[in-house]
Amino acid sequence: MKGAFRWTFLLVLAAFFVIPMLAMARFAFQSVPVVLLTPETLLTGWSIQPILTIFSTPQALSAARVSVLLALFTISLNLVLLIPLAIVTEVKAPRMRPLLTALTLLPWVVPPIALVVGVAATFRTGAPWFLASVYSLVPFYALWAMPFTYRALDAGLQATGAKTLYEAARSMGASLPVIIFRVLLPNMTASIIAAAALTSAMVLGEFAFASLLLKETLPTFMVNFQRSDARAGLALALFVLVVTAISIGLVVRVLRKRGLNVQTTGI
Amino acid sequence: MVAVDMERVGKAFGPSVALTDFTVHIASGELVCLLGPSGCGKTTALRILAGFETADSGTVHVAGESMSGVAVENRNFGMVFQDYSLFPNMTTRQNIDFGLRAHRVAPKERTDTIDRMLHITALEDQAEKYPHQMSGGQKQRVALARAIATRPRVLLLDEPLSALDAKVRESLREEIRHLQREIGVTTVFVTHDQQEALAIADRVGVMSKGRLEQIAAPKELYEQPTNAFVATFIGSINRVPGYAAAPSEWQVLDRQVRGTRGSVPGESAELGVRPEDLVLSIDDGPGQQGAEGTIGDISFLGAITRVTVQLSQGPRMIVDVMSAGTTHLSRHQRVRVCLSPEADHLVVMSDPQPVASGQVT
16 A cells, blocks of 8 residues: 555656656657647657757857856855855854854845846946856856855765864864865865756756846757747757756766765755 | 873853863873763863863963963874764774874884784774774774874873773773773873773762862772762762761661761761662561661662662662572562671761751750
8 A cells, every 4th residue: 555655656756757858858859740749649750850950059059168167167166165164164163054054045035136136236336347248147156056055065064073073183283274185175075066066057057147137058048049949949958957967867876986975965 | 291280170151151160180191081971061171171172261281381372283182082083085094194194203104103003903904994884893993093193192082982882882991991001191081981980090080060079099989979979970879867976977777887077966967878888687576777678679680689678767778789699588578778787988968957956966
């Protein structure tokens, strides 16, 4: 009885995720008129032409390049800012943790439109050049990804017992740089990788900020492209979805293989 | 010679006082256990000595040198933590090497020291293993090896055995004692396990509510506790009503004995009697010595058997008798409880009180 319930639940859950994707795949990759997409035509007319169309569009490649670079910059900025913050909080001021946990959630409380309008108004008067570059999205994304990143890093530090490791290393006479680079950072690998994976997944799928600031990133390109070629647009969306899922799967696999505890990383 | 002196050390965390007027002098090479219930301030005392916390008042001297302003990393103390705190990304060898590198020991000497440490802690076959590949006992041995590799001036152990199971705990505590004697390092060992403390320490300091209640050799602590807290915390004790019989003698269970403090004529007090200082005899009518009562429970504990007796006029008593002599005892049996002839010194559990008029003298 219990087993039957579990299987039913899993099947419903799978259907919830798989049916829309299957529908997407059929729409994108079957050159069959939409009205004829019935069970009988399931196996006819499949083609990878739509995705090839995308790859031959220079704009698609440049948008993808921009998004990947945005992801890399965002990850770097966030890690540079948040690793020291997480370490200092855990080791020196553990009582600050609840406050920081609440603070890092703030970006999710403020809607993107409010953030964009506020920041745009601030910079337009002082530094209008800031908003001209596509990379002005980096600070927005860094802020938006902060909750993931901070949580992943904090969970990693907690799981390794960073405070006692720090104290043990100090009692053995180690200096602060030695403690950070030889003890704390190597034991944070799992959470750093997890934070990076989550951040890049977020950046690669972010639409609101880019659209509001009129920047062309992969998601905004995708939406615009769908207007002119719906099939190719959906093919690209599906492609990005699958690539992201596979990359996160690979990250988890690598972490597991290295004996790192995936559950503590927030993935 | 590395003696440790903590003089009138005080520490509060916000409104809660962790340590009050804490004074302890530890001789060079001595092993002192700080023992007490959780929250009694023992770990705070250790962390102040280690340099992880700063005392609000008082002084700490090690080998005559004031520790005020000396950073943890410059004290050259070895420390072992309750949760091992081995570096998970390093093998046993690398864990031991960490402190040696921080102390800038030459490579050849480092290798020799690591090999020697692995040998004395019997960890040769674990040298290339990572912490997650070892058992709790092995991990704590690595932590110990790592702490003593740098020849620390003082070794600090913060409940090092409490995460281990009973068997490992017992053998490891012997190992710690053996190693400590061999290298002669002044050691402070914090624990809440009285057996552990009594078994390995030269002296045990019993703490309660941030105060050091008594510090003495284990035997003295057990036999001559200075107050009721120490008496009840160390071992089991019965509280028996008694009254002053002579200037320094107390009348209890039909006997006159000396107490840990003198008495005021007419004073009555509770006296602490250890379960092994009582004997049972079969109650066969009036005229016998001792207090009469009925056996409640009999629990067999190996060499001894613990018998609880409800006195007809008085509290419930715990009596420890040699198991060999218990065949004639059974539940609900009428017995008499007397002080054993060897018991000649009892703990007075209550403070002196002004004598009320009309009391029996």
